Amino acid sequence: MPGTTAGGVPEAVPLSVIQEAEGFSNGEASAEALKTTPESLNCKECRSVSKSPRCCGGCWQVWYCSRAHQVAAWPKHQRECKPFKISQNAEMGRFLVATRDISLGELLLEDPVLTMGPKTITEAVCLACYRPVDGSFSCPDCGFPMCDRDCSSAEAHVPECKAVQDSGIKVKVSVFGEINCMYECIMPVRILALRDSSPNVWRKLMGLESNAEQRESTEVAAITQRTVVDIIHNRLCLEYSEELINQILGIIDTNAFEIRLPDSSIMGVYATGSLLEHSCIPNTHRTFDADLNLVVRAAFDIKRGQHLMSCYTESISTTATRQEHLLTSKFFTCKCVRCLDPTELGTFTSAMICPSCTKNKPKVAKKTDKKKGEKSTGKEEEVDLTTYGVVVPKDPSSPSSPWECLTCKSPLDADYVTRMTSVMTEEAEELENSNQSVKNCEAFLDKWSSMYHQNHAVLLNIKYALVHLYGSEKGYTLHDMSPVELLRKESIARQILKVADIICPVFYKACSMFQSGIIPNEMAKKLAQEAYECLLECAKVLSFEPPVQPEGQLGIEAKEELRNMIKWIKEEGWRG
Numbered sequence: 001m002p003g004t005t006a007g008g009v010p011e012a013v014p015l016s017v018i019q020e021a022e023g024f025s026n027g028e029a030s031a032e033a034l035k036t037t038p039e040s041l042n043c044k045e046c047r048s049v050s051k052s053p054r055c056c057g058g059c060w061q062v063w064y065c066s067r068a069h070q071v072a073a074w075p076k077h078q079r080e081c082k083p084f085k086i087s088q089n090a091e092m093g094r095f096l097v098a099t100r101d102i103s104l105g106e107l108l109l110e111d112p113v114l115t116m117g118p119k120t121i122t123e124a125v126c127l128a129c130y131r132p133v134d135g136s137f138s139c140p141d142c143g144f145p146m147c148d149r150d151c152s153s154a155e156a157h158v159p160e161c162k163a164v165q166d167s168g169i170k171v172k173v174s175v176f177g178e179i180n181c182m183y184e185c186i187m188p189v190r191i192l193a194l195r196d197s198s199p200n201v202w203r204k205l206m207g208l209e210s211n212a213e214q215r216e217s218t219e220v221a222a223i224t225q226r227t228v229v230d231i232i233h234n235r236l237c238l239e240y241s242e243e244l245i246n247q248i249l250g251i252i253d254t255n256a257f258e259i260r261l262p263d264s265s266i267m268g269v270y271a272t273g274s275l276l277e278h279s280c281i282p283n284t285h286r287t288f289d290a291d292l293n294l295v296v297r298a299a300f301d302i303k304r305g306q307h308l309m310s311c312y313t314e315s316i317s318t319t320a321t322r323q324e325h326l327l328t329s330k331f332f333t334c335k336c337v338r339c340l341d342p343t344e345l346g347t348f349t350s351a352m353i354c355p356s357c358t359k360n361k362p363k364v365a366k367k368t369d370k371k372k373g374e375k376s377t378g379k380e381e382e383v384d385l386t387t388y389g390v391v392v393p394k395d396p397s398s399p400s401s402p403w404e405c406l407t408c409k410s411p412l413d414a415d416y417v418t419r420m421t422s423v424m425t426e427e428a429e430e431l432e433n434s435n436q437s438v439k440n441c442e443a444f445l446d447k448w449s450s451m452y453h454q455n456h457a458v459l460l461n462i463k464y465a466l467v468h469l470y471g472s473e474k475g476y477t478l479h480d481m482s483p484v485e486l487l488r489k490e491s492i493a494r495q496i497l498k499v500a501d502i503i504c505p506v507f508y509k510a511c512s513m514f515q516s517g518i519i520p521n522e523m524a525k526k527l528a529q530e531a532y533e534c535l536l537e538c539a540k541v542l543s544f545e546p547p548v549q550p551e552g553q554l555g556i557e558a559k560e561e562l563r564n565m566i567k568w569i570k571e572e573g574w575r576g
């Protein structure tokens, strides 16, 4: 926290500073102009009016008559002191707004989990520790396969265990190691049980957005009618209304976060975390600590007044893929700057290559004598190689929008783009599930690179895999690779980073930077300084990550790598 003093109490901020941040010059503004009632400037501790009120520097939201009263109030205020507030409007419902400037990496939120359970689509897992199970032990009371006695008597398992016991018939699970739809009703049953067992948590959950209306007519709703609503009514004989069960299913779909554990993935619902707005270029980064609290940090510097945003879909994917996922699973259409920009902020992660004009693509940008501000004469115009022959949708917000070449304006049919892209996507999936090797990945890129932009999400994901394979696959270890192959590895890694720089939170970037192995680049000693600084940055950024999360493990590795590098630098005599 900026300006935190001894004892952890934030600095006191004078009224004039806040007024200036609001755009008023010193002394000009009154409490009224700050859109607040005069009383709200009263001391939170003694309610008295002060001529020079001071604001808590942690949240910029509460006022004190003196430093002494701020310090006295701190133990109480500490828990609610956050650099953001909850706002609300008709269009968006509730959302989070920064109440002061926030710097990159700053901790915004540690949100305790309201409820958690197995993912909607999951294989058979233990209902206490969520490790995959094989059926060798079953809960003696309900029949669900678990690890052992300790797990079957765990508190978390009580709701579904009791519901099954009350129904009088034990569960028989016979499908292991593949998707098992019996687990779809666990989370809803757990939430329903909270109505009586924890009215407080129940109220918080019921206050969350369910998108019930939008969800009603979807395929998802039709499926859960059979796998959840019917099971709760007919198998478990619980008398909850269909409407309530559907509201809960909507709350889960809309708000649950996926939590990655070492052996499986589960989901959890969080009260404040749910209010993070979606964006395909989020300004926050989320992770989970060992107690599964949701931990949210600033992924960029955030200005006072900006909304706090998180990405609820895969960020390295095409606009069409992101929109489809958000619409079918979260029931909304994204209107973020990236989605509304045909070039996706110059990343071209959905773009194709023009079949008409690329043959004539110049090798280098044509230099002209044209001076700045001079009228373009058409012929002499400088050729922009970064957008040359790139085909993008004219209106990315419409799935049926025609596509057009940015250079020669040749049209491409939206249907054609969709068909070709799904053929490529299927092939990429096949490649991922089979034998991903340097040879296969390069062949894939060879085949599709003439049709798709080098930053297309599908190509980028293959390149991400490839950058690991160069350096680890047998025959392609750092010692085996030829200089040409090493350069290839480095150039792919840089392509990925260029895109990550624009759309991914700094944490993701640090991960990919570290994993790609471009950092301890053994070949280019001249890159050592740059690499050292990158690695330092990675280690710093990843040090925020709890060790239980994959990113936290990377952080530990990055630190280790940093130590090796410092040793290497010393031995090589570099940097004096």
Ligand SMILES: [Zn+2]
Pocket (backbone or CB within 6 Å): 043, 044, 045, 046, 047, 048, 064, 065, 066, 069
């Ligand atoms: Zn006071």
Ligand SMILES: [Zn+2]
Pocket (backbone or CB within 6 Å): 010, 056, 057, 058, 059, 060, 061, 062, 077, 080, 081, 082
């Ligand atoms: Zn505060």
Ligand SMILES: [Zn+2]
Pocket (backbone or CB within 6 Å): 126, 127, 128, 129, 130, 131, 146, 147, 148, 151
């Ligand atoms: Zn277990």
Ligand SMILES: [Zn+2]
Pocket (backbone or CB within 6 Å): 139, 140, 141, 142, 143, 144, 152, 157, 160, 161, 162
């Ligand atoms: Zn049980």
Ligand SMILES: [Zn+2]
Pocket (backbone or CB within 6 Å): 279, 280, 281, 334, 335, 336, 337, 338, 339
């Ligand atoms: Zn978007």
Ligand SMILES: [Zn+2]
Pocket (backbone or CB within 6 Å): 354, 355, 356, 357, 358, 389, 390, 405, 406, 407, 408, 409, 410
């Ligand atoms: Zn063209």
